Amino acid sequence: MFNRDRWQEIFQTISKNKLRTFLSGFTVALGIFIFVILFGLGNGLKNTFESFFLNDATNLIWVYRGRTSMPYKGFKSNRQIEFKNDDIADIKYNFGMYMDYISPGINRNQKIKYKNEYNNYSIQAIAPGYQFAEKVYLMEGRFINEDDTQNQEKYTVIGRLVRDDLFGKKSPLGEYVDVGGSMFKVIGVFQDDGGDNEERRIYIPYTTRQLMDKNTDKLDQFVIGFKPEIGYTGAMMFEEKLRQFLKDKHQIHPDDRRGIFIRNVADNLQQNQQFASVLQIIVTFVGLGTLMAGIIGISNIMVFVVKERTKELGIRKALGATPRSVIAMILQESIFITTIAGYIGLFAGILILNSLGVTLEDYFIKNPYIDMQTGIFATVILIIFGAIAGYIPARRAARIKPIVALRDE
Known part of the structure; x- marks a missing residue:
């Protein structure tokens, strides 16, 4: 050689x-x-x-409200299901062994204004756990925390593109933006691998949104982060138990598929x-x-x-x-x-x-x-x-x- x-x-x-x-x-x-x-x-x-x-967390169950398609226990069909804060409390109490976190959600589209700059954006009223569900990465400041939701603080975390639109190269931290006629302090800027649509959102505490909506306790949806160790089989069992629990609580016929919609990411992930x-x-x-x-x-x-x-x-x-x-x-x-x-x-x-x-x-x-x-x-x-x-x-x-x-x- x-x-x-x-x-x-x-x-x-x-x-x-x-x-x-x-x-x-x-x-x-x-x-x-x-x-x-x-x-x-x-x-x-x-x-x-x-x-x-796979740009969001993979241990998620999304729950959406719908309209009933069947009469049940004296209730007529086509009834709009309403989620409220006590649903969150009941789910935590009954299914805490399966869960890492739960975040309610209220979605609105409103004009956001800063000085002479303004545009319409998607406003997501959420709880702290939503950061993990959407894999939100903070570029500046911090995210919504438990104190913010408990105290109904007028704080907001804005997306990267919202910052670019309204503030340009200036740091928005500590500045106030007009959200539907209420002034919110910017406490953070986030980016999201989900793309531009995700980064044209702003997040506020869900309790603050409820306060703005005439102090209601209604919710549009919620997302649950289940414990990864329960695996695919455990996630599917959790989904079925959760579905039955919510149908019983909201008086929905067991065979009605339209009263509540559940999307289990574990099933999609597989x-x-x-x-x-x-x-x-x-x-x-x-x-x-x-x-x-x-x-x-x-x-x-x-x-x-x-x-x-x-x-x-x-x-x-x-x-x-x-x-x-x-x-x-x-x-x-x-x-x-x-x-x-x-x-x-x-x-x-x-x-x-x-x-x-x-x-x-x-x-x-x-x-x-x-x-x-x-x-x-x-x-x-x-x-x-x-x-x-x-x-x-x-x-x-x-x-x-x-x-x-x-x-x-």
């Missing part, structure tokens, strides 16, 4: 056969390059899927994970198929290369070279060319993927990438099979008698 004379001989052979060397290396580099690009694009597709479906697994399988098969194509290409090239050198090998054997030394020389040359070309293809593919970034988002491919370990593993596999592809015809050629090899045309 470290024989100086052999390396000199290999470099001389390469320099005298530039076209053959180039074609061999190009086949290897192209195989790895295509593998890296296709595998990276597949990962970019997975990134888009995750940003669409479906999304199954879809993500299918994507992973597709990406893997694409990668394996590309590697197989590369291996076949290398094999064909190596068969041609050895065949072309049959007369040369005959001369070497006539001069006293052993079959073992002939095979070792061809293998060393094959591994050297395959290694150099393989890593050129690998780094070229990674460079292309890194330059793409979000430019392919319109085609549902976001931040394509490939793990360096995966790329190196694929390159090593190609090198190994390149060596095998060189060994088999080299071994066959080394067995040919010198006189037969010298007659080869």
Whole structure:
């Protein structure tokens, strides 16, 4: 392997056969390059899927009020279900063992004004737990806390785009904005990976919203963060018990599917994970198929290369070279060319993927990438099979008698 004379001989052979060397290396580099690009694009597709479906917490149950579709216990159908604060208290009392937090929600769209700047935004009246449900990340200040809800404080946390619209580059912390005729102090600025719509919201304490709505205790919805350790089965059981509890409390027929709507993210998550697994399988098969194509290409090239050198090998054997030394020389040359070309293809593919970034988002491919370990593993596999592809015809050629090899045309 470290024989100086052999390396000199290999470099001389390469320099005298530039076209053959180039074609061999190009086949290897192209195989790895295509593998890296296709595998990276597949990962970019997975990134888009995750940003669409997995940008919020995954241990959530959302509960929405609806209208009944069936009469029950003296109540007529088409009755609007009303959630109130005591629903939150009752759920905490009866299902505390399943829950990490619960946050009510009241949704409004109103004009928000700061000095001469104003626009309409979505106002979410919530409790502190909502920060974890929506995976809200604070850029400045703090989020709504329990003291704010208990004291009905007129505090607000605004989205990044709301800040840009109303305040420009100025920090909004401590400033007051007009929310539906009431002045609210800005205590925080948040960002949300869910996108622009999420960052055009403002959050206020739900109790303050109720105070503004003539001191009512009504709620539009609530979200429950269940304990992840209960798993998928526990989450589905919790959903069923919660549904039955709310139907009993609000006098809804057991078979009525429209009085209350429950969305269990655990169920959606399982479906999304199954879809993500299918994507992973597709990406893997694409990668394996590309590697197989590369291996076949290398094999064909190596068969041609050895065949072309049959007369040369005959001369070497006539001069006293052993079959073992002939095979070792061809293998060393094959591994050297395959290694150099393989890593050129690998780094070229990674460079292309890194330059793409979000430019392919319109085609549902976001931040394509490939793990360096995966790329190196694929390159090593190609090198190994390149060596095998060189060994088999080299071994066959080394067995040919010198006189037969010298007659080869």
